Amino acid sequence: MYRTHTCGQLRAKHVGKEVLLSGWVHKHRKMGGLIFLDLRDRFGITQIVIDSKDKKIADKAKKLKYEYVVKISGDVLMRDKKDVNKNLSTGKIEVKAKDLEILSESKTLPFEIFESGKNEEDEELRLKYRYLELRRKKLRDTIIFRSEVVRYIRQYMESNSFIDISTPILTVSSPEGARDYLVPSRLHPGKFYALPQAPQQYKQLLMVAGFDRYYQIAPCMRDEDARADRSPGEFYQMDCEVSFMDQDDFFKLMEPLFVELTEKVAGKKCMQKPFPRIPYKEAMDRFGSDRPDLRYDLELTDISKWAKKTKFNVFNKANCIKALVVDRGNDFTRKIIDNDLCDAAERQGAKGLAWLKYIDNEFEGGVSKFFTKNELDKLRKLLNIEDNSIIFFAADTWETACLSLGAVRAAIAEKRELPDQNVIAWSWIVDFPMYEKDEDSGKIDFSHNPFSMPQGGMKSLKTKNPLDILGFQYDIVANGLELSSGAVRNKDPEIMYKAFAIAGYTKKQVDDKFGHMINAFEFGAPPHCGLAPGIERLVMLLSSETNIRSVVAFPKNQKAEEPMMGSPAKVDSEQLKELGLRVINKKSKK
RNA sequence: GGACCGGUAGUUCAACUGGCUAGAGCACCGCCCUGUCACGGCGGAAGUUGCGGGUUCGAGCCCCGUCCGGUCCGCCA
Numbered sequence: 001m002y003r004t005h006t007c008g009q010l011r012a013k014h015v016g017k018e019v020l021l022s023g024w025v026h027k028h029r030k031m032g033g034l035i036f037l038d039l040r041d042r043f044g045i046t047q048i049v050i051d052s053k054d055k056k057i058a059d060k061a062k063k064l065k066y067e068y069v070v071k072i073s074g075d076v077l078m079r080d081k082k083d084v085n086k087n088l089s090t091g092k093i094e095v096k097a098k099d100l101e102i103l104s105e106s107k108t109l110p111f112e113i114f115e116s117g118k119n120e121e122d123e124e125l126r127l128k129y130r131y132l133e134l135r136r137k138k139l140r141d142t143i144i145f146r147s148e149v150v151r152y153i154r155q156y157m158e159s160n161s162f163i164d165i166s167t168p169i170l171t172v173s174s175p176e177g178a179r180d181y182l183v184p185s186r187l188h189p190g191k192f193y194a195l196p197q198a199p200q201q202y203k204q205l206l207m208v209a210g211f212d213r214y215y216q217i218a219p220c221m222r223d224e225d226a227r228a229d230r231s232p233g234e235f236y237q238m239d240c241e242v243s244f245m246d247q248d249d250f251f252k253l254m255e256p257l258f259v260e261l262t263e264k265v266a267g268k269k270c271m272q273k274p275f276p277r278i279p280y281k282e283a284m285d286r287f288g289s290d291r292p293d294l295r296y297d298l299e300l301t302d303i304s305k306w307a308k309k310t311k312f313n314v315f316n317k318a319n320c321i322k323a324l325v326v327d328r329g330n331d332f333t334r335k336i337i338d339n340d341l342c343d344a345a346e347r348q349g350a351k352g353l354a355w356l357k358y359i360d361n362e363f364e365g366g367v368s369k370f371f372t373k374n375e376l377d378k379l380r381k382l383l384n385i386e387d388n389s390i391i392f393f394a395a396d397t398w399e400t401a402c403l404s405l406g407a408v409r410a411a412i413a414e415k416r417e418l419p420d421q422n423v424i425a426w427s428w429i430v431d432f433p434m435y436e437k438d439e440d441s442g443k444i445d446f447s448h449n450p451f452s453m454p455q456g457g458m459k460s461l462k463t464k465n466p467l468d469i470l471g472f473q474y475d476i477v478a479n480g481l482e483l484s485s486g487a488v489r490n491k492d493p494e495i496m497y498k499a500f501a502i503a504g505y506t507k508k509q510v511d512d513k514f515g516h517m518i519n520a521f522e523f524g525a526p527p528h529c530g531l532a533p534g535i536e537r538l539v540m541l542l543s544s545e546t547n548i549r550s551v552v553a554f555p556k557n558q559k560a561e562e563p564m565m566g567s568p569a570k571v572d573s574e575q576l577k578e579l580g581l582r583v584i585n586k587k588s589k590k
Numbered sequence: 591g592g593a594c595c596g597g598u599a600g601u602u603c604a605a606c607u608g609g610c611u612a613g614a615g616c617a618c619c620g621c622c623c624u625g626u627c628a629c630g631g632c633g634g635a636a637g638u639u640g641c642g643g644g645u646u647c648g649a650g651c652c653c654c655g656u657c658c659g660g661u662c663c664g665c666c667a
Contacts, residue, residue: 033624047627066617085627108618111601114628121601124659177667200667224666343594347662449667485667558660 002071008044012092014076019095021046022071022103024135025064026114035061039072039095040113042140047085047094048072057100067106067113067135073099123549128563130554143553146539150217152265153238156257162215162240167202169195169219174513178222181233189580195221198532201517203241204451204489207528208520215240217535225558229481229537231548232560237484238538241530247472247488250529251277251428258476262424266542271295271425275476279431284399288322288406290432293480294425296418298409300324300402306382307395312370314354318395322405325383326412329357329390336415344411345394350404354393358385367393410480421544424478431455432473435466435502445503448473451517452487454499461498476533478541486531493518 002022010019026040035058037048052058064070074097085091110128111121113135120126126133133139157164173180173194180194196202198220206214218239226232242250255275262270271294283292286299303323307315315321326332332341337355345353356368363376371379385391394405413419434454436447444466452471454460460469472488490496496518500510511518539551549555556562576582 027627027629029626029629031623031626031629034626036626036629038627045627049625052624080625083625083627088627091627108600112617122597122659125601174667178665197667222666225664227666228661230666343662347593349663446667451667 006043007039007041007046008089010046010076010090010093010095012078015078015093017076018073018098019076020071020073021048021095022069024113025066025068025070027066028064030062037061037064037070037072039070040135042144044089046090047088048074048097049077049094050097050100054097057097060100060102061097064102065106065108067109068102069104069106071101071103072097124557124563127549127555127557130564134553139550142539142543142545142551145543146535146551149261149265149539149542150535152261153217153257156260157215157238157240160213160253162213163211164216165206165211165214166216167196167199167206167218171196171202174201178224181221181223184579184581186579197222198237199239200449200451203239203530204491204517204528205520207241207243207489208523208525210243210526212244213240213242218532223560226556226560228546229540229548231536231552231555232558233556235548236535237532238535239530239532241528243526243528245529246527247430247474247529250486250531251275251474254476254531255426258426258478261538261542262426266424268542269423271423272427275426275428277428277430280429280433281431283429284402284406288402288404288409289480290429291475291477291480291482292406292427293410293413293419294427295420295423295479296413298324298326298413298418300405300409301383303379303382303393306375306379307393310371310375312367314367315393315395318397318401320398320401321393321395322401323383324392324405324409325385326390326392327386327388329359329388332357332390340415341392341408341411344407345404348404348407349400350394350396353404353408354395356391358387358389358391361387419479424541426476426478429475429477430473431470432475433467434469434471434473434499437467443504448485449487450500450503451489451496453490453492454495457492458495458498461495461502466502472529476531481537481541483537483541484531484533486529488527488529491521491525491527493521496521 001020004020005014007021007023021039023039023041023046026038026045028038029036033052035050035052037050038045039048050057050061052061072095074095076093077096079085079092079094109132110125111132113132115136115138134143154164170183170193173182173192174197178197180197183193183195185191185193196218199216199218203214203216216239218237219234220237221234224230224232240254242253245253251274255273258275259270259273262268276294278286278292280290283290285302286292287294288300300322301324302320304319304321307318307321310316332355337353342353354367356366357364358380363371363380368376379385379391383391392405392408394401394408396404433447434452435444437444448471452473455470455472456464473485474487475485476483490499496514497507497510501507536548536551540546540548543551545551554562554564556567561567
């Protein structure tokens with residue numbers, strides 16, 4: 001027997017009991033006559049006292065080092081009032097050791113387990129010894145929190161009659177979307193499975209099969225590069241799909257889940273209920289992003305009309321000119337504008353960031369000299385500029401103007417710490433355009449999911465300019481994070497062929513790629529729609545983490561390597577031979 | 591594929607404008623300590639400053655190259 005209680009369990013009511021505890025030596029304080037141990041497991045810490053006069057255990061106790069695993073039997077004692085540790089849930093008691101057994105020793109650690117300060121070790125080191133970092137309270141609590149989030153999701157979905165169905169892991173490579181991870185087939189040399197990027201097609205086929213409401217905590221694999229909020233390689237989605245619901249019905253069904261996760265599981269506040277629904281174009285126009293952070297204002301204004309009338313060359317040449325007015329303009333030094341804000345704008349494709357200030361009722365600095373007094377006066381009225389303001393301008397295509405000034409908006413908010421960490425501002429971004437034009441080739445292509453139902457159906461496809469056609473396509477967004485895309489699916493083969501034709505696909509090409517889907521839709525396909533929020537992003541949002549790796553137990557680094565196990569790795573030639581594969585040196589190929 | 595930032599004992603950091611025998615906390619080793627809880631005290635060991643080259647009387651610091659890591663762009667329907 002190893003334990004009667006966990007290290008986080010004992011309280012005043014246990015005083016007088018004889019207990020058995022096992023755990024790790026979190027800290028030791030060897031005082032000569034007395035030895036204190038902080039014994040730790042995932043439930044907490046209990047202080048053990050050892051009397052050095054007790055020869056039987058004192059010799060063993062003196063050998064103890066950090067992270068040894070020990071089993072201790074002893075009596076639960078009440079601590080003196082002055083000795084109570086208020087930081088520990090077990091702080092009113094301690095265990096006086098009667099016997100001690102070392103179950104496992106530990107080498108000197110590459111880093112310490114108890115968090116002593118703000119300093120973080122190099123991430124590569126922490127990933128290599130991830131099992132040690134997982135012993136730390138902060139990471140352990142996040143991983144436990146993730147488990148609570150997933151448990152709550154399952155309860156919610158099950159109680160709303162969703163059925164959990166596992167879809168294949170070994171599936172087929174899909175032409176559009178992300179780069180696939182391929183798995184060679186031994187029985188079919190030269191052929192490959194692909195790991196699913198998402199169970200998109202399977203879940204639609206489940207709707208055709210009549211499973212009405214499906215969900216799954218689904219692993220998704222994509223061979224794309226990492227970001228702070230995007231795992232390289234693999235991640236999980238709460239994938240779901242429902243039949244016989246339109247977009248509004250579906251939002252009403254799903255919204256309470258996100259509200260409850262926010263309020264009950266994370267203990268945070270929802271900014272607005274029900275969640276606002278913002279058309280894509282409006283989100284871009286007002287906030288300069290299709291995933292705006294709505295916890296603060298700072299809205300953009302279109303001033304193209306005013307700008308075109310001025311003689312300022314930069315404004316005259318651009319399609320669209322947007323402005324952002326920010327108070328306390330004196331806060332913005334040249335250094336902040338040039339380094340931080342201009343950078344943010346340029347990263348979104350802007351060629352620069354124009355600005356001017358309105359201080360002591362005078363326009364000054366930046367581009368102010370390019371405008372007449374009269375023009376500036378009109379601008380002041382147009383934008384309602386108050387004293388001590390700074391005005392930023394973006395002049396470019398509509399999209400670049402919005403996105404670059406949106407990036408400036410976000411950078412200012414971050415600098416001023418405007419977002420409230422205890423609030424989650426959820427919203428649905430709706431009415432995404434079906435198509436977009438590639439700026440270089442001029443080709444029309446799907447802007448998002450080709451399986452979405454166009455608004456207005458066949459009539460829109462036949463009569464409208466493709467770039468004006470909106471889809472029943474939506475994102476759920478919170479605090480500037482895109483949790484998921486979703487859509488009402490296109491289940492009508494005729495509309496599907498037409499939608500693909502607009503993007504330049506022939507009927508044969510569609511049949512070759514998606515014939516199985518079209519086939520299925522010809523046997524009675526119910527109207528259906530769905531959503532697939534990323535679990536990692538959801539947990540990040542709910543726990544205010546900013547790096548996706550801190551909510552994953554064994555994450556991959558930016559190069560999609562896992563330093564602890566050493567993946568990816570070479571395989572021996574026998575394995576390759578069996579699969580009919582040969583590795584070609586990439587450099588010598590040239 | 592591209593841009594930017596970083597790399598100094600096991601670890602977290604320091605070392606001003608190029609002057610150094612590269613320091614400090616924690617961890618590690620030894621001794622002392624009966625109420626600690628970031629215990630304390632005394633002593634000790636620990637470094638090819640990522641790697642290679644250059645400039646210089648002298649390089650952790652400047653220059654060139656390279657490797658590694660991170661952030662961002664491309665990419666991710």
